[in-house]
Amino acid sequence: MSEKNREGKRTAREKLADEREKQKSKEKRRRALIVGASVVCVLGLAAVIGVVAANTGKDDGSESAGPIVAPSGAQGKDGLAIPVGEESAKSTLVIWEDFRCPACKAFELAYRDTVHELTEAGQLKVEYHLATIIDGNMGGTGSRKAANAAACAQDAGKFTSYHDVLFTNQPPETDDAFADENKLIDLAGKVDGLDTTPFQECVEGGKHNSWVEKSNEAFRTGGFSGTPTVLLDGKNIYQDRSMTPAKLKQLVQDANK
Template sequence: MSQKNSDGKRSARERLQEQRQREESRAKRKRALIAGAVVVGVLGIAAGVGVLVAGAGKDKKESAGPLVHPQGAMGKDAVTIPVGKPASKATLSVYEDFRCPGCAQFENAFRDTIHALEAKGQLKTEYHLVTLIDNNLGGTGSLNAANAAACAQDVGKFSAYHDLLYKNQPAETDDAFGKKARLLELAGQVPGLDTPAFRTCVNEGTHDSWVKKSHEAFGKSAYHATPTVLLDGKSIYGDQANPLTPEKLRQMVAGAAKN
């Protein structure tokens, strides 16, 4: 065989070998693409399941259980907690959040005056509990504290526990009331409140749905800030040009009694 024919046969073999290598490479790439598509599909399905599970978890977390009204709750949808003698001629309506610094400022300034007027039968107070701070800053302190206050209402201890929460209010950004152990610890300072029934009510969030309903009612109202304070339906707090004082409040209530 001539050198030229030998070289031609080698070149043909080499070309055939190169062609086979290219075909094998294409086949490998095709298998890799198919495998990748399968993986992506599986991951896509897994991701879809993950979204469903996460969504289900979120729904479960947001679910607050059955609607249980505190004992004695009144008004439309029973979202109002009354304090004082029902026959009192003047009515103070207060929309509050237990994490709201402005609410604590109002309570600390007017608490003694309000209680004195309530004791004389001149004023009754209607409390509407909301959860603005939880919604704005995150956390559960507004909700948990409001539920605990509603639990205290069940045994006639709302006013004392309400006042204690505001006296011990943490900084607005500190979600200390989100810890139910802290709420129970404070309850120990109210005689007769820290009972097994109260602890169960706090720990299980018995009134969580009611608190959320109270907040929803606030959102549908004409008021959008806390504290909102009304005397016989008229806003009396928050006017910097004519600030409310304990003496002015006493005069307003006396005027309502005369009328």
């Protein structure tokens, strides 16, 4: 073979080797890009998940969550129910309420005299659960702060009276007046013996805020349609359009026969 031919074959082999090296380099770069893009997508997803997780359950305007401190005497699952009445009563009324909720006020004004009569007679036990859905719907912190104040009143053995005062003096739904702790303390003056230093410190310090938030979470995950939710021995009587205070009284008295 002539020298010229040998040189030509060597050049062709070198060109082929160069081409193969170029292809390998391209393949490496392609793989690197794929891996890099995958990492970016995973990190992006993690960032989104992190943002969602960080904001899940946050209540607009709420302070940082502290330890969950249930009010004195709280009962039921996770200590979220404030009980009123005799434990031995044969009927139990479970009420989910929000102190900013106008429908809750309407229910209370219509039914509370009957409820008080039945609890005082030992025929009915009531379990009050507090929610903050109006804060979520309308903005503000009045539902939560009022609920915390009611829990503070429970610590002082004055829940029922203060509960009634809050609903009697409920501001319009769009007015977040209960966000003012001074107003909540002023209203405590309408309950004999409640406006004390421990009560004021409990209200101003948000002692039961995390408990209230836990209660509201239980409401949100409980499958309820709104407040008030009123269950008599497990049956939703608030959805019964034929229900009246007199009918409620009769149902409870029949259960106690």
